[in-house]
Amino acid sequence: MRRVGVFGGTFDPIHAAHLRMAEAFMAQCQLHELRLIPAGNPYHRAHGPQASAAQRLAMVQLALAGRPGWLADDREVRRARPAYTVETLEELRAELGPHCQLWLLIGGDSLLQLPSWQRWQRILQLANIAVAVRPGFDAANLPAALLPYWRQVPDFSNSAASGTIRALTLPPVPLSATLLRHKLAGGEDCSGLIAPAVMQYITGHRLYRSTAR
Numbered sequence: 001m002r003r004v005g006v007f008g009g010t011f012d013p014i015h016a017a018h019l020r021m022a023e024a025f026m027a028q029c030q031l032h033e034l035r036l037i038p039a040g041n042p043y044h045r046a047h048g049p050q051a052s053a054a055q056r057l058a059m060v061q062l063a064l065a066g067r068p069g070w071l072a073d074d075r076e077v078r079r080a081r082p083a084y085t086v087e088t089l090e091e092l093r094a095e096l097g098p099h100c101q102l103w104l105l106i107g108g109d110s111l112l113q114l115p116s117w118q119r120w121q122r123i124l125q126l127a128n129i130a131v132a133v134r135p136g137f138d139a140a141n142l143p144a145a146l147l148p149y150w151r152q153v154p155d156f157s158n159s160a161a162s163g164t165i166r167a168l169t170l171p172p173v174p175l176s177a178t179l180l181r182h183k184l185a186g187g188e189d190c191s192g193l194i195a196p197a198v199m200q201y202i203t204g205h206r207l208y209r210s211t212a213r
């Protein structure tokens, strides 16, 4: 059965933790294809992104260059409306057919917010969710509504076609785009935390020079 992974994010900018979690996602879910999908309009954020949607997409394209099976999907950038994940998964399900296994990758902080997402139960009818926990994540704090979906198993191979939430086996990585925007605005060296080609793009386009938030 074909297995396709979906990793949506604001990616302002895409950073080393994103890449590490995507690598673990690809390997542990044995994905044939991984789609990184920058959110054109992340409606749920108090502050809009600093880089434009086109710039965030360009950085994603640079970050995944040379990685077989990884592709940048621009559907949410082209969508002139809020980036609802459920719509993205519905589109993908229609394109890929009923027999493809869909996996959605999110961070542990996003998981805690999942019950506030648009039609979130529908998301779990369409896909399984793999979670990359962040430092401080504690499954005991999961919202009660998520508990029926939560599976504490390290093995992804015999998975259901949809409807489960599982944690990746991956040590928490203490890195965020917010931290990087602050470092970049302060002129700090971020090599090792951002892919070299993305760093070049940031420098060339004079991104994140000030007003880090």
Ligand SMILES: Nc1ncnc2c1ncn2[C@@H]1O[C@H](COP(=O)(O)OP(=O)(O)OP(=O)(O)O)[C@@H](O)[C@H]1O
Pocket: 008, 009, 010, 011, 012, 017, 018, 021, 105, 106, 107, 108, 109, 110, 132, 133, 134, 172, 173, 174, 175, 176, 177, 178, 179
């Ligand atoms: N270090 C990390 N560990 C686990 N998940 C992460 C990590 N960084 C980002 N994620 C997850 O990746 C997805 C996309 O992340 P996003 O683009 O918002 O990056 P971010 O670092 O959380 O950004 P920001 O600091 O701007 O909120 C989200 O589901 C987020 O939870």
Ligand SMILES: O=C(O)c1ccc[n+]([C@@H]2O[C@H](COP(=O)([O-])O)[C@@H](O)[C@H]2O)c1
Pocket: 007, 008, 009, 010, 011, 037, 039, 042, 044, 045, 083, 084, 085, 086, 110, 116, 117, 118
């Ligand atoms: O669909 C929703 O209602 C929804 C609400 C909050 C976040 N998301 C998605 O979750 C992903 C991670 O969001 P963020 O802000 O951490 O980059 C990104 O793809 C968002 O579009 C989706």
